[in-house]
Amino acid sequence: MAKKPIQIAEPKGKLGVLIPGMGAVATTFIAGVEAIRRQLARPIGSLTQMGTIRLGKRPEKRAPAIKDFVPLAGLDDLVFAGWDLFKDNCYEAATKAGVLDRTLLDQVKDFLSGIRPMPAVFQQKFVKKLHGENVKKGKTKMDLAEQVQDDIRQFQKSSGASRLIMIWCGSTEIFLKPSAVHQSLAAFEKGLRTNSPEIAPSMIYAYSALKLGVPFANGAPNLTADIPAMLELSLKNHAPVCGKDYKTGQTLLKTIIAPGLKARMIGLKGWFSTNILGNRDGEVLEDPGSFRTKEESKLSVLEYILQPELYPELYKGFCHKVKINYYPPRGDNKEGWDNLDIFGWLGYPMQIKIDFLAAPLVLDLVLFLDLAQRCPEMARKGIQEWLSFYFKSPMCAPHLYPEHDLFIQLMKLKNTLRHLRGEELITHLGLEYYD
Numbered sequence: 114m115a116k117k118p119i120q121i122a123e124p125k126g127k128l129g130v131l132i133p134g135m136g137a138v139a140t141t142f143i144a145g146v147e148a149i150r151r152q153l154a155r156p157i158g159s160l161t162q163m164g165t166i167r168l169g170k171r172p173e174k175r176a177p178a179i180k181d182f183v184p185l186a187g188l189d190d191l192v193f194a195g196w197d198l199f200k201d202n203c204y205e206a207a208t209k210a211g212v213l214d215r216t217l218l219d220q221v222k223d224f225l226s227g228i229r230p231m232p233a234v235f236q237q238k239f240v241k242k243l244h245g246e247n248v249k250k251g252k253t254k255m256d257l258a259e260q261v262q263d264d265i266r267q268f269q270k271s272s273g274a275s276r277l278i279m280i281w282c283g284s285t286e287i288f289l290k291p292s293a294v295h296q297s298l299a300a301f302e303k304g305l306r307t308n309s310p311e312i313a314p315s316m317i318y319a320y321s322a323l324k325l326g327v328p329f330a331n332g333a334p335n336l337t338a339d340i341p342a343m344l345e346l347s348l349k350n351h352a353p354v355c356g357k358d359y360k361t362g363q364t365l366l367k368t369i370i371a372p373g374l375k376a377r378m379i380g381l382k383g384w385f386s387t388n389i390l391g392n393r394d395g396e397v398l399e400d401p402g403s404f405r406t407k408e409e410s411k412l413s414v415l416e417y418i419l420q421p422e423l424y425p426e427l428y429k430g431f432c433h434k435v436k437i438n439y440y441p442p443r444g445d446n447k448e449g450w451d452n453l454d455i456f457g458w459l460g461y462p463m464q465i466k467i468d469f470l471a472a473p474l475v476l477d478l479v480l481f482l483d484l485a486q487r488c489p490e491m492a493r494k495g496i497q498e499w500l501s502f503y504f505k506s507p508m509c510a511p512h513l514y515p516e517h518d519l520f521i522q523l524m525k526l527k528n529t530l531r532h533l534r535g536e537e538l539i540t541h542l543g544l545e546y547y548d
């Protein structure tokens with residue numbers, strides 16, 4: 114039965130989007146939003162802008178647009194700021210990234226040129242391939258966190274934003290395992306004051322956001338907010354968190370195809386994935402430390418989806434390889450190739466080949482995280498598992514395993530929206546139609 118809708122504040126005023134790392138992803142997002150606002154392009158690939166949600170029984174034919182069903186911020190209300198270790202404004206950075214074509218970029222040049230990155234919190238140890246020129250100085254990591262918090266307050270004041278969210282679009286940092294300094298907020302804050310080497314720059318941004326009650330999303334596979342200290346801060350300040358590592362390309366397809374194979378009990382012998390990319394992300398990932406972080410994130414999905422422990426005959430010991438090749442001539446026109454060796458009826462072998470490019474999602478994350486911060490029931494939960502749909506390594510409560518199957522993730526997302534609006538959850542049982 115439908116219940117009472119859950120309290121969600123209206124999205125009044127501007128929503129400030131704070132972005133550490135203003136490279137290809139960030140500038141493609143910002144340029145895209147502006148191009149859509151000026152009606153130069155359409156928000157293809159965005160669930161919040163193009164998706165609908167079925168409500169009630171099928172014969173009722175109720176399927177409003179998601180953006181009419183839940184109160185989301187409008188694109189006209191978004192304002193942007195960010196940090197980078199390169200001084201390029203967003204127009205220059207977008208031009209260098211080479212994702213969008215010049216004709217489109219030139220039509221939004223006035224807007225993009227006005228967004229200049231603030232000096233970054235950066236330590237080369239964590240991203241070996243980059244050398245910073247626009248970098249903050251501070252005696253301790255706590256001083257740096259305070260400077261980031263000042264930047265945030267300053268931006269809120271100058272932009273007049275009524276709400277903020279932060280989304281990490283920075284490079285992939287080296288692989289880190291949670292250690293003692295990450296285990297509680299007190300230990301973490303002590304570590305900030307004593308310059309603990311285990312505290313990465315991305316953690317300083319996440320800490321600063323959550324400390325001010327600003328929701329944080331992590332688009333890269335870095336450990337960042339996936340530590341008890343950050344979860345404690347998120348719960349304490351009712352600041353939603355989600356991550357990590359955008360699910361845009363190869364892994365998106367993996368989580369579409371693997372559930373299909375499993376649904377029809379088709380076996381898997383091996384899945385070989387390779388990528389070529391020639392942008393800065395590719396250069397950063399050439400460093401084995403950064404690659405390891407990415408590899409862990411890309412490798413985990415198949416084991417969870419295929420459940421070899423339940424289906425040993427079909428999936429035990431399948432071979433899964435992921436390669437990322439930095440190949441400069443390719444620029445940002447990255448490409449992922451997959452070869453799947455599968456087996457069907459009587460064990461007969463078959464193959465599938467895939468060639469795919471990335472899809473967008475920063476906009477949806479920004480709008481949904483903002484929705485979560487306006488809804489006290491969601492905000493006080495900390496981790497927003499319903500946003501798993503967007504991530505390669507979705508954050509979830511410590512006692513759970515993550516849900517990777519894209520279709521379960523979509524059902525979870527839409528059922529969360531139905532729950533928020535007091536609508537009946539959809540189970541697809543449908544026996545009542547035959548009574």
Ligand SMILES: NC(=O)c1ccc[n+]([C@@H]2O[C@H](COP(=O)([O-])OP(=O)(O)OC[C@H]3O[C@@H](n4cnc5c(N)ncnc54)[C@H](O)[C@@H]3O)[C@@H](O)[C@H]2O)c1
Nearest residue numbers: 134136137138197233283284285314333359361393394471
């Ligand atoms: N493109 C995709 O589809 C995709 C998918 C999943 C994850 N990601 C991740 O998103 C991130 C961004 O990707 P991209 O293609 O935009 O890379 P990019 O190299 O173009 O941009 C990253 C930017 O972050 C900046 N940076 C690094 N450390 C920083 C710090 N401490 N503070 C501020 N800025 C910092 C770099 O200078 C660079 O400009 C990467 O970690 C990438 O792995 C991208």
